[in-house]
Amino acid sequence: MTEPIASAAPPILEVRGIGKSYGSIIALRDVSASLGVGEVLCVLGDNGAGKSTFIKILSGAHEHTEGTLLAYGKERTFGSPREALDIGIATVYQDLAVVGLMPVWRNFFLGSELTRGVGPFRRLDVKGMRRITKDELAKMGIDLRDVDQPIGTLSGGERQSVAIARAVYFGAKVVILDEPTSALGVKQAGVVLKYIAQARDRGLGVVFITHNPHHAYPVGDRFLLLKRGTSLGEFAKNEITIEEMTRLMAGGAELETLAHELERA
């Protein structure tokens, strides 16, 4: 996976005409997109556009009911998040899957703890885990004061970054980020965007879900626009401008006010 990919190599993750219905409710219909190594795929859409359903399919939380999902060119159906994780697709949820009262390093390794010794003497490799946590966070450009502090004491951006670093360390080839910037201030959001770029530069595929074109455009390579449960198309960066993206997402009626609002921002 480390050598430069030939142009013929299949994308890490690809969906063709994928859809999901819950009983009589169609949550998502006919969405196609693909993600290559070292690429960032931004999934944009307003509330209720189907973003959540889309990532639930990719992360294995829900099975799709239509279309095909391909990982490394092979057709797949994920029965559980574990199955997705096993082939290197990790999801960083909005709630980040961290336990606030536990130290940063315990959170970093939670569920995949390092141990030493055998049998009844098998114990946590506390020193090793502390060191690796500190190093891995440093690689993401996070210089943590103290890996023993409860993770609940970190800022939102820092926690987000710890969650990304954790996914990367545990062999994720694709990281799905569910609205990582939505709850953050401008500066914190910038920090997270920087980590996304860093993850991309290290050869990961990143699926970045957001409703903010201004966050998506600087880091994205491809853009999948969703509206009312269906795709408005997948665009490469040179095929679409940020204004066009905004217009497509928002629709004509809201455009005037939105553009106005954005210009002043």
Added chain:
Amino acid sequence: MTTATAPAVTDERVIRTNPFIAMLRRPEVGAAVAALAIFLYFSLSTQAFLTPAGVSTWLYSSSLFGIMAVAVAMLMIGGEFDLSAGAMTGTTALIVGVITTQWGVNIWLSLVISLAIALLVGAGNAFIVMKTGLPSFIVTLATFFILQGINLAVTKLITGTVAIQGMGAVPGFDQVKVIFGSSFPFLGMNVKVSVVWWIAFTALASWILLRTRAGNWIFAVGGQMTSARQVGVPVMKTKTGLFMTTAGAGWLVGMLQLFDVSTVQATTGIGQEFIYIICAVVGGCLLTGGYGSAIGAAIGALIYGMTLQGIVFAQWDNNWLKAFLGGMLLLAVLVNLYVRRQAGVRS
């Protein structure tokens, strides 16, 4: 990456906390301070408290509560309660008593049978709690009443009385008594073997909580169950293990009592389930789960045991104990609240 940080990790952004202050933040230290104060108070105010006989009395009392409090503390860290823990000490002892004295079952086999039943009830509690999502408080309250009723009804049905007689005459009783009901001289005291069980169990629980994967999972399932599940922690397995451990501890305490006094009342253990929880909370456990310590719970039980016997030695009205217990609990909850705020858990 290796040279970036010096081995001694110090950072100018971390205020060097006074080691004394840092120590005070540990969950068990508040309880230790209180235990010391109570120890000094009764040592100075009563004659009997500090005598070898006095010490072994309150140590014995603390040990029985302590084993349960430590198990209940682990369960509480894992985010659950077990109100059937007290009745379980009676149930297990009654099973051994009834099947050995009435039906002549081999005493060793009876130990295995009662342990198996205890573990089964623990697993049953876990199964119902996890499958239904009902609060364990309600589920184990039901188990508590069921056990309480069975303890009395079945014992009366089979033996005709509400207590087990003639345990001492059962073949092999003396051998088992060595394990559960003996005592040994130590520094002039006559120390009951249950104290050794208590210390060993507390040490084991601390090791598991702080130094094993299972311990990490216990804190995680109690702190944030959905997060734990998302990162692959086996939530069901962890919680089931905790409920079974609590039931297993109930069996141990049941045996320690049965083989100490060679008899058991059908009402044994009733009403003690809350004392275990109080000991755990006094020792620093949060009622909401995810935080606490085994040593803290053991100290909480020590406080209870010392007070229980100290009040007797001081010849006060026994009812003061309940008032004291309530006061300790309130104080502990307030301290915990403060600690939690200090830990600065956001959102």
